[in-house]
Amino acid sequence: MNKSALTLALAVTLAGCSLTPDYERPESGMPERWVPAALQADTGKVASIPAAELGWQAFFRDDHLRQLIGIALENNHDLRIATLNVEAFRAQYRIQRADIFPGVSADAAMSRTHTPEAVNPLAAGTNTQYSATLGLSWELDLFGRVRSLRDQALEQYFASEAAQRSAKISLVSAVANAWLTLQADQALLKVSQDTLKTYEESLTLTQRSFDVGVASALELSQAKTAVESTRGALSAYTRLVAQDRNALTQLLGGPVPAELLEASSLGDDLLAEVPAGLPSDLLQNRPDILQAEHQLRAANANIGAARAAFFPRIGLTGALGFASGELSDLFGSNSDYWSFTPSISVPIFNAGRLRANRDYAEVAKNIQVAQYEKAIQVGFREVADGLAARATYSDQVQAQQNLLEASEEYYRLAERRYRGGVDSYLNLLVAQRQLFAARQQLIGDRLAQLVSEVNLYKALGGGWLADEPQS
Template identity: 50%
Template sequence: MTTRSRPRLAAAALAALAFLGGCASLAPDYQRPAAPVPAQLGTAPADASATTPVADIGWQSFFADERLQRLIALALDNNRDLRIAALNIERARGLYGVQAADALPSVGVAGGANAQRIPGDLNTSGQSVVSRQYSATLGFSAYELDLFGRVRSLRESAQQQVFATEEARRATHVSLVSQVAASWLTLAADLARQQLAQATLKSQSDTLRLTERRFELGVSSDLDVQRARTTVETARADVARFAGQVQADLQALQLLLGTPVPPELMPGTEATALAFTPLPAGLSSEVLLQRPDVAQAERDLLAANATIGAARAAFFPRISLTASIGTASSSLSGLFGSGSGIWSFVPQLALPIFDQGRNRANLQVAQADRDIRVAAYERSIQAAFREVADALAQRQSLAEQLAAQRALEDAAARAQFLSQARFERGVDDFLSVLDAQRSLYAAQQGRLTTALAQQVNAVTLYKALGGGWAATTRTADAAPAAAQR
């Protein structure tokens, strides 16, 4: 065998081993755990008008109010939690790049010089000698041949972590959309309550002045005056209470937006009657798999499953290669001269024999992590099922409550009108008027509270079914990510 043929044979052997290294993996075959929930979400038939999957209903389509749309867009641009989630993706991608680099050899160039003086008493000639050596090499060091898939499994685990962080960002995005909508609607309801309390305070103040005048004329008693003053102070306390709630709502919304709320985007009282796109009532539990938090839990499970492959591979031999080729000479001018070529090829084999049970313990930890991820995945589905089921159960109840509250408000308004008329004719006393006014005020406040609960329920159901990721339909940049997942 000639000297020139040896490097070629070494390179061919390296290529063959590298090819074999990519053909093995000891990770368990992944099977998605069965969902530990009933197969059906809700008992009512699906709404015929809701034919589009909820996850494909863009938030601009679901939230039709232009002010709310602009607020959501503002939050998506400035919210710090969403910004942190996006940066976590960049970090995970960087870690994956570090892990993926181990699958290929790192090639480097090295150059060096060595000068050494040997004194005469250590030299056979009796004269001091200065020796010099120059070298320039190209090669790689300690490249592991992944015969049993250890590096490959670690790379797969890192890649699944990247996908998990992407799903975490998606979950943050979906949650942010629903939180902004719910906060804006809550602000609208509290503004309406405040306005109602202010209107009631004005009306009750007028009644108090009238009652005081009647008392001065001897028509009403002091008891009637004190009862009227009680309703005025109650309304004044409500005005102050709702003013504080409005300020708290503004601060909460501002935190979500990451910037002050523009005055032109403040809600009006008409927002309390805002309706949304109809959502289906009866669905298969498979729609829960579209939720980003469930998808994130499955990505974590896949990462743990791949880590088991790396732990298993640690029981088998590890082969690493160090090789270089270059030139060397005793003089710098002869570094690239004829006959100065050098090469080295250093394969190494490491086989664990007795490691105090370290590899077995690492495998036990990896398997326990996988089992923990299975339980976390199943729990995420159970939590998602409960969230959707609760929202579906409350939806019909809230619709009936709101209808009842509206009927109660109409009846209370009619009773207040009749009570005022009977009092003015001297048929009833002033107490019946005050009772009718308090009943009407309570009915109006109850109607606003129930209307808000119905709106928040719709927003919660939209988010629970995975809606709120796309702006209108699936965005162009979301489609490749979904296909990659």
């Protein structure tokens, strides 16, 4: 009995062995700091607060937008699926972890058998047996196979959590961009309505001038052309507004409250400032990069399980209980029994299956390394694009604002000259169209600027926190 205890203790000591390769994080190849070209000359402007710690409720300042995001986080189906995936991987990890510990079971049974005299005259009759047994089964994880599978399941669980955060970031940014697009299209619709009203008034005046012989048929035709083209634009923006609302309905997972769809100006107070220059290692806070790294760790652990499959598997099975022909004597002094059955399974020939499994695990790890490096490169580009957009959109929007003011002045002068009979209607029509185009372009540029800020916030790992600090 002492020898068995010593053997068991030795086996437990050897169970600390593992064939899983040591994990080494691949080189990221990223620069030391994220600094846009516009800030390289002035390092004092480099921010030190990561965007991941700027919660979306603080970043988005419009109350209607915050309410829409809150509804989406509660009802969006894609986010719900991601959350359920986390629960599923958590359960799988718990299942795999349970294999490390011994399995204990308690059983009770009663059996009655009748043997005819024609079969066995000496044992003929009806026999009854009662039993109560406590069973134990355990695989000695000498080479770390079970623990490697547990580690793999754990990393898959962590990867699913990162995927959930990534889905939340994507949802927050998608709702914000959809809402901003709706606001821009509503503004464009309003501009089209105002422009159409101006064109219709001009057509009425031109029609009167034509009726008295002052305006030519060409000028009348030009006025009609301007009206009809603007009506076409009005129909297009009406359609876009409806489609934008449908997109929000899908993202929110249900009807959108009408009061949250009211038109709002695309002003400078919609979004908070996103930190511009950040240490490059903060990209490790991006959930998609964390997800790729956890999947890489899972593939690394799977190699250990594949290697351990080449070695023997040792199992211990035991039972301790009572058996008696009478229920009243089941726990008597002479009814106890026990059994101990160690077993060992050694792979001898499997037509190369184990070697193929090991090769597959190593190839799968190399695939995950490539996926991890790709995730970093994607993050690098998204942040770089966002910083480049920030450095240029401000000047672009200001230039378009100046162009709009000049177009308004051009339109006023052209209208005054046409009404005074100094200039032709063609110059007035050109001024009207230029003013309409300048208004449209300014709204489009402002929308692109806001969307780029939202995308930069997302690229830097922000959006999955509310107002609580990052843990």
